[in-house]
Amino acid sequence: MASPGTTSPVEQAIHALKLRLGPRANDTQAIREHHSRGESYHPSAAPDVVCLPRDTAEVADILKISARFHLPVVPFGAGTSLEGHVNAIHGGITIDLRGMNRIVRVGVDDLDATVEAGVTRLQLHKALKNTGLMFPIDPGADATIGGMAATRASGTTAVRYGTMRENVLGLTLVLADGTVIKTGTRARKSSAGYDLTRLFVGSEGTLGVITEIALRLHPLPEAVSAAVCGFDSIQGAVETVIATIQLGVPIARIELLDEAQIDAVNRYSKTTYPVAPTLFFEFHSDSERHVADQVDAVQALASERGGRGFEWATRLEDRERLWQARHDAFYAAVALRPGARAWTTDVCVPISRLAECVVDTRKDHAGAPFPICLVGHAGDGNFHLMYVLDPSSTAEIEEAGRLNERMVLRALAMGGTCSGEHGVGTGKMKYLQAEHGPALDVMRTIKRALDPDNRMNPGKMISEAHS
Numbered sequence: 118m119a120s121p122g123t124t125s126p127v128e129q130a131i132h133a134l135k136l137r138l139g140p141r142a143n144d145t146q147a148i149r150e151h152h153s154r155g156e157s158y159h160p161s162a163a164p165d166v167v168c169l170p171r172d173t174a175e176v177a178d179i180l181k182i183s184a185r186f187h188l189p190v191v192p193f194g195a196g197t198s199l200e201g202h203v204n205a206i207h208g209g210i211t212i213d214l215r216g217m218n219r220i221v222r223v224g225v226d227d228l229d230a231t232v233e234a235g236v237t238r239l240q241l242h243k244a245l246k247n248t249g250l251m252f253p254i255d256p257g258a259d260a261t262i263g264g265m266a267a268t269r270a271s272g273t274t275a276v277r278y279g280t281m282r283e284n285v286l287g288l289t290l291v292l293a294d295g296t297v298i299k300t301g302t303r304a305r306k307s308s309a310g311y312d313l314t315r316l317f318v319g320s321e322g323t324l325g326v327i328t329e330i331a332l333r334l335h336p337l338p339e340a341v342s343a344a345v346c347g348f349d350s351i352q353g354a355v356e357t358v359i360a361t362i363q364l365g366v367p368i369a370r371i372e373l374l375d376e377a378q379i380d381a382v383n384r385y386s387k388t389t390y391p392v393a394p395t396l397f398f399e400f401h402s403d404s405e406r407h408v409a410d411q412v413d414a415v416q417a418l419a420s421e422r423g424g425r426g427f428e429w430a431t432r433l434e435d436r437e438r439l440w441q442a443r444h445d446a447f448y449a450a451v452a453l454r455p456g457a458r459a460w461t462t463d464v465c466v467p468i469s470r471l472a473e474c475v476v477d478t479r480k481d482h483a484g485a486p487f488p489i490c491l492v493g494h495a496g497d498g499n500f501h502l503m504y505v506l507d508p509s510s511t512a513e514i515e516e517a518g519r520l521n522e523r524m525v526l527r528a529l530a531m532g533g534t535c536s537g538e539h540g541v542g543t544g545k546m547k548y549l550q551a552e553h554g555p556a557l558d559v560m561r562t563i564k565r566a567l568d569p570d571n572r573m574n575p576g577k578m579i580s581e582a583h584s
Contacts, residue, residue: 130186130210131166137178141169141216152193152203152211156258156447158460158506158514159201159543164191164211171216173289173297173328180326181295183210189572190293192322194264195237197256199461200542202268202321206576212326214263220244221329228334229286229303234263234327241332250334253278256538257444263327268540269319273443276362276496277369277401278335280538285318289329293568303331316563321540322574324567338369338401340408343430343439346416347393349423351375351479354394355472358495360418362468366411370399371496372443375479378450378490378503385449386442391426396495397443399436443492450490450503457487458508460517462544464528465499465537474531475500478524485520487513499537526551541578549579 134142143149144166153161165188170176183190189209196203205211217233218240224230225248232241239259241252254265256272264270266288271280278284287301300313317324348354351373358371373396374382380392396419400411416427430436451459466474475491482489487507493500502524504517525535525548535541535548549557557579564571564579 126186127165127188127208130182130188133182133186134166134168134179134210137182138168138170138175141171143167143169152196152213153205155196155198155201155203156461157199157201157204157542157544158458158508159204162204162206163208164205165208167193167211167213169213169216173291176212176214176291176326176328177295177297179210179212180291180293183572184294184570187570187572189575190322190326191574192263192267192326194235194261194267195259197258197260198264198268198542199539200536200544202540202542202574202577204543206543209572214326214328215261217328223248223250223334224303225250227303228336229331230334231329231331232262233329234261234266236262238262238265245334249337251337252284252332253335254281254284257447262330262332266318266327266330267320267322269538271494271497271499271538273370273372273399273440273494275494275538276371277367282315282318284333285314285330286333287314287331288317288327290317290325290327292325293570293573298325301331319540321542321578323564323578324573326573339403340405341369341399341401341431341436342408342412343370343397343399343436344412345390345395345397345428345430345439346419346424347379347391347395347426348419349393349425351394352472352476353423354396355475355495357396357415357419357422357424359468359471360422361415362496364414364418366414367402368398368411368415368496369401370397372397373475373491373493373495373500374443374446375491377488378446378492381449381453381488381490382442382445385452386445388442390442396424397439399440446490446492447503450488450505453488453490454505454507456507457505460504460506460514460521461501461539462504462521462524463499463501463537463539464524464533464535465497466528466531466533468496468498470531470533471495471498471500474527474533477527478502481520481523486516489520494537497537498533501539543577546578546580
């Protein structure tokens with residue numbers, strides 16, 4: 118029933134949300150604009166109202182109001198996504214989950230934890246201090262755990278510890294009609310029913326709103342060493358990665374930065390690395406001797422392939438400084454060109470094709486009218502490009518689109534994927550048919566079954582789901 122003075126469904130929905138949430142349903146222009154985009158190049162699109170729930174019950178009530186007035190819903194975490202996931206392209210309700218930031222439990226004996234969706238990666242890291250445990254997934258940004266689950270995030274340590282897919286045990290989430298369900302258990306394995314946890318991990322808010330996550334934790338390694346090494350060529354650097362993985366060296370991180378990215382990092386982070394294709398390594402083990410063996414093996418592989426000037430870091434503060442420089446890569450690239458924005462994209466290929474993919478992609482960049490930086494989780498066959506663009510230049514945006522498409526189609530032809538970890542959002546939608554073929558129709562069927570009105574983050578991931 119419409120309230121006095123309201124006319125449109127949007128106005129009625131906002132009225133209902135304010136009755137339920139009070140000032141935590143906010144439709145001021147500043148708040149709406151803040152929630153109109155993530156870190157991507159995609160045009161901003163503001164919601165009609167932003168809701169800040171405190172618990173799963175409130176999320177369920179928001180979804181019920183959304184269903185009553187047929188408004189879209191867009192989940193929002195830290196706003197660090199890179200493919201337009203949080204842009205409210207059809208308006209509606211943005212649900213900002215950062216107020217749901219309680220760590221529900223830490224099970225030291227079972228190596229697991231349960232957290233609300235708004236808990237950030239660094240918040241969880243602090244909560245695990247003195248437990249002897251860690252949550253290793255590290256996408257770089259201080260993303261929320263809910264956002265990391267929704268995008269199936271990974272990061273620098275995935276080569277050893279896997280992605281969110283391997284480290285989420287179960288979820289609490291709210292479906293489009295407001296129904297609350299739980300998936301998975303705290304058991305380490307199960308053969309009971311469909312694996313709904315894996316369905317929702319990576320669904321990008323198109324099937325439901327994740328409110329709570331049960332996570333797998335890992336023991337802190339007894340011995341850790343890190344290193345950085347420059348190379349004569351990017352071919353030699355990537356071949357070192359391939360050899361390391363194929364020989365089964367249990368490396369924890371192996372990151373690739375090309376010379377443009379290293380130059381940007383030096384300028385931004387005040388480091389002095391040689392401007393050359395560079396690998397960053399980290400080794401974990403339960404003994405110093407085992408770490409030393411790993412180090413010797415990788416150093417020999419690198420030396421045979423043009424690696425030079427290994428710089429070691431065994432003290433915690435030295436390792437943190439080394440990895441902070443790596444994590445600054447995005448901001449360092451953007452700083453190369455004041456006023457620019459970064460179009461950030463990624464692909465992932467079988468490890469045996471990585472060198473070919475990287476080298477051929479870089480050949481495409483010759484003569485580009487803007488800086489291009491390459492950084493990659495090379496141990497997974499995953500690399501990223503940052504096109505540092507003038508956001509007002511149509512010509513630059515079109516050229517970046519052309520280069521991006523050539524890279525994606527090359528990766529697909531090699532048996533790879535259009536996105537190793539950034540997700541699909543709006544930016545990679547057009548490549549899903551080429552990657553998945555008839556399986557895309559199965560995804561559409563699932564979408565229709567769980568979201569028949571197409572209200573859950575519409576226009577993302579799967580196009581024409583309700584045609």
